Amino acid sequence: MANSHQLKRVDFIFRNENDWEKILSNTIKKKPEELVNELMSSELKGRGGAGFPTGLKWKFTAEAKSEKKYVICNADEGEPGTFKDREILSRVPYKVLTAMAVCGYVTGANEGFIYLRGEYKFLQPELKKAIDEFEYYCNEIEFDFKISVFMGSGAYICGEETALMESMEGKRGEPRNKPPFPSESGYLGKPTVINNVETLVHTFTIFKYGAKKFYDLGVQYSRGTKLFSVSGDTPKPGIYELELGMSLQDFVYEFGDGDTKSVQVGGASGFLVPRKKFKDAAIGFKGKLRGISLPTGGSMMLFNSSRSMFNVLDNYLEFFREESCGQCTPCRVGCQQLLLGIKAVKRGDKPAAYLDKLIRLTETMQYTAKCGLGQSVANSFSSIVENFREEMIY
C-alpha cells in the first residue's frame, strides 16, 4: 500500500490454497471442544451483521441435545452495498464447504445448506460442482456430511436468520420470536448453526493458521480481518480485505475521490458518517474504541458533495418499506411514516420539527420491532437526519 500506511490490506480470504482436503482431514482429528476453544480464543465475531461470537454460537449448538442438527451458510447477502459473499462463493467455495463440514463435526450436524439469494442464481451450477467434488472427498475419508444449496427467491428479510429458516421451510420469510434461538430450535425446530459466508471462511483461516494469527490482527474487541465492499463515489470500487480497527479517515484517504462528503458504513441498516466525524470513527464492532465505532457487515458506500443526502435517505426508506416483512406494527407502519414524513418536510407540508418526532419514532422502532430490520432503520435515519438536517428541509 503505497499511499496509506494506516490501512492494512491482508490476503487470507481469497488466497488461493488448494489444501482444503488436508485442512479438513487434519481438523476433524482434533476434539470438538478443542476447536471451539480455538474459535473462542480467536475472538472471531460473526460477519453477517450481528457480530455474535462464532465460537460461542457453535458451542451452544454443540451442547444442544438433539439427534438431528443443521449447519446453514447464510448467502442471502441482501444488504445494499454488500457483494463480498458472492465473490467468496465464486472464488473460494471450498473454504466455505470445508468450514461448514468442520462446523458439522463440532456441533454434531451431518447436514448443511447454503441459502443462496435468488439474485445469485448464476452461481449455482459452479457451486453444485464444487459440492459434488467436496462430498466425493468426504466419502473417501468416510466423513459424513451432506451439503445442498437452497435458492432464495428475492426477499431481503430472508437474510435474517429465523426468517431464512421459515423460508427454507417453504413459508413466508417472517422472522420468528426469539427466544428460542436457532442454536436451540432452528431449521425444522432442530438446533442449527447459522453463519455468514465470510464468517465461515475466517474459521477456515483459523483452523489452518491457528487462532493466534487471527487474533493478532485487528484491535481489541475487533479481531482479525474483514472484507469490505466498497462502492459509490470512489475511483476503486470493489472488494478489499482489511484489518479491522482502521479509522474512517484513513479509509477515505485511500478510497475517496477527494471530495467525500459522507460514508455509509454497514449498508442501509448501518450508519452514515459525515466528513467531520471521519477522524473519530473506527471501523470495528462495538466496543471501547476511541470515538464512535461501527458495527459492520462490510459495506462501505462513499458519497461526494454532488449527492443529496435526502435522496439517499429516501432511497433507503423506500427499500425498507418494501423489504420489511410487514408483520410487526412498528416496522411496517413506521417505515411508511418515515418515508412519507421526510417527503412532507421537504415539500413544506410538515414543519422541520417534525423530523424530531420522526427520530423519536425510530427510537420506538429500535426498542420494539421484532427483528433487526425494523430495529436498525433508526441507524441510518438518525445519523443522516442529525448530520444533514438542512438537506432534509431545503
Next chain:
Amino acid sequence: MSKKVNLTINGFPVEIETGKTILEAADSQGITIPTLCYHKDLCVAGNCRVCIVEVTGQKRLSAACATPCEEGMEILTNSLKVRNSRKHIIELLLTEHNADCTKCYRNGNCELQTLASEYKIMTQDFIELVPLKKYSIDAYSPSIMKDDSKCIRCQRCVRTCAELQGVNALTVAHKGDEMKITTFLEKHMRDVVCTNCGQCINHCPTGALVEKNYIEEVWEAIANPKKHVVVQTAPAVRVGLGEELGLPPGTRVTGKMVAALKRLGFDSVLDTDFTADLTIMEEGTELLTRLKKALVDKDETVDLPMATSCSPGWIKYIEHMYPEYLGNLSTCKSPQQMFGALAKTYYAKARNIEPDNIVSVSIMPCTAKKFEAWRPEMHDSGYRDVDYVLTTRELAILIKQAGLDFEKIEPVKYDRLMGDSTGAGVIFGATGGVMEAALRTVYEIVTGREVPFDNLDITPVRGMEGVREASIKIENPVEDWAFLDGVELKCAVAHGLVNAKTVMESVKSGKADYHFIEFMACPGGCLGGGGQPIPTNPEIRKKRAEAIYAEDSSLTIRKSHENPEVLKLYKDFLKEPLGEVSHHLLHTKYTKRQRY
C-alpha cells in the same frame, strides 16, 4: 411439581412456573398488559408489539406475550419508555386504520378502540395512510364481511382459520407496506374454501371481519302488518346472549330472551330445540336403519360411520375437503332448516296462515347458518325456508335498539306449537350434545331401557377435549332390534374443524371403526360459535357449557322421543321418522366443492 422462577414486576416479587410468559406472570398479579395479536385460543405471534415491557438492563423492550420469564428478571410494565413506545405503536396502527368508529359495526366492542381510548390518543400527528391505500370491502358472502380498512394485520384470523379450523381460507400475502390479509388469489370469501364458521370474526379484535347483518330486514318484516314473523332460537343463544347485555358469562337467560323477543314484536317465539329433538328422531332412526342394512342385510354399500349434519360449517368443510365421504353424512337437515321447512308448512297450516305471509327468522350462535339458509336447496316448503338468520350478537343489538332493560325483563315461556323443548334439545348447544341426545334416544328405542348413566348424564362425551370417544354396549335389546345384541356402539365427538380433520383422517386411513360421529365446526360446539358474543375463550366456553348442562338438568323431560310436541307432529303430520313427508321436508343432499 414444575420448577419455578423468581422475578419482579414493577418492583413486586413474583414466583411463577418456568416456561410461563411475562404476560402470564403479570396476569397472575392482576396486572393487565394490553395485547392485540394475542388470543388465548391461538399460538403466540408477537407481531402487534403493543404488549412490550421493559426488562431492566436491556435497551430493547420485550413483547410480554412472547417472552418467557427468566430467573431474576426485573420487569416494568408501565415505565415511561414503555408508555411512550406503546403510544407510538397505537398511533401507528391508527394511521393505517380507517378509524371511523361511529360508522363501525364493532363500535363499543373493539380492542383497538378500547386501547386507543385508554391511551387517550386524541391527536394524529403522523400522516394519515388510509387515503393512500387501496383498501377493499368484500361483502359478497351471505355470512361474512371483510373490510380491509379496519384490519390491523394481527393475523388472529389467519391463525384461527389454520389452527382451530384447519381450513386455511385466509392467509397473509405480500410484504412490507403492501402486506395484507387475504384469500387464495385475493378472491371473495364466497369463492374460496371458507366454511363461514365465523371463528375468524369471533377472534378479530376489530371491525375488519364481521357478520353480514340482517338487522334492518328483520325490523322491516316486524313492522309489516301483513307479515307473521316467527322466530326460533338456537340452544346456545340462551347461554350466550346475557354476555352481550352486561351479564356474566354462563348466565342462563332463556325466559328473559323469550320475553324480549316478544317485546320486539315477533308474532311467535319458538324454539329450535324442538327441531333438535326432531333431528334426533330422524337421525337416530337413520342410524339404526344404516346399522340394520350393514349388519343384517350385509349391504356393503352402506356408508358408515354416519356423521352428524347439524353444523353447517362442518357441512361446507366436508364438501370441500372430503367430498368422497358425503355419503356418510346423515341426510338430516340441521334443526334450523327443519324448523324453517315446518314453519311454512305444518305451522302455517295449523295456525291457518298463508305461508307466503310468514317470515321465518332464526337466532343462531353461528354465521354459517346464514349461508345455510341461503343455499338454493333450502326451499322445500316451496318458499325460502328460513328468511333471515341473526347471530346472538345481532339479537343483542335489536334488544338494545328497542331500549329494553334486559335485567328487568320478567322471564316468560315459549309460544306453543314448535316451542316445546327437552333437555336433549338444549344440549345440542354443546360439543357432544347431539351424541348424548342421540344415545339417550337410540339406546332406549333399542333396549327399552334408559341409557345406563347416572341421571342420564353421558359424561364420556362431555368436556372440551378436541376428540372424544365413547362406546356403549347393547344388551338385551327389544325384539325389533335383536340383531344389535352384544354390539358395541362406537362413537366419537369432534369439535373445531381441525379436530374434525383428525377424525376424518383416521376414518380415511381405516384406523377408526366408529359407527357414529358428531362433528361441530366450532370449538366447544355451538356455544363457542362464530356468532356468539366476543370475546369467546376457553374459560368463557366452559362457563357456557356448564350453563347448558344446568339447563338440561332443570328440565323435566330430557329425552327427545318424549317431547310431546314432537310426538304430536308425527301423529298429525309426518306420520313416521324417515317417512315420505319427512323425506321431502327434513332431509337434504350435499354438493361436492373445490378443495382449492
Next chain:
Amino acid sequence: MQGVVERESFLSEHSMVEIAREIEIPAADVYGTATFYSFLETKPTGKFIIRVCKTITCAMKGKTQVLFAIQDMLKIKMGDTTPDKRFTLLETNCLGWCHKAPAMLVNDDVYTELTPEKVRDILTKYMDKNGNFHN
C-alpha cells in the same frame, strides 16, 4: 414453486393449485408465500424478465437513464410486459453489484456497468434470439 417459475416464468392459478395438491398445503398459503417473494410472480410475465436495480448506488450511477432507454426501446412502462410477451420490465432492490453499478438481471443473467447504449445492445441480442432461447 421455484421449479414452476423456471418452467412457466410465473405461477398461474392452475399451477398454484397443483403445488398445493402435491405438497398438501393450503392454496391460500401458496399464494401468500408466492406474493412474499419478489422472484415469484403470480401474474403472467414475458419470456424475459428484466429487473433493474433501483437501490442507492445504482440509483446514483445512472439507473434512471438506463430505465428510460429500456422503456423507450421496448415501448413499455415499468411493470408492463411487451405485447409479444417477450419482455417484462421490473425494478428490484440491491442485486449485489454496487461496485459495477448500475446493474440489471435478465432472467438469471447479470449485466453490469450499464449505459443507455449498452443496454440497447443487450436487449437487441435478446430480441434476435428466437423463442427457444435458453441459458
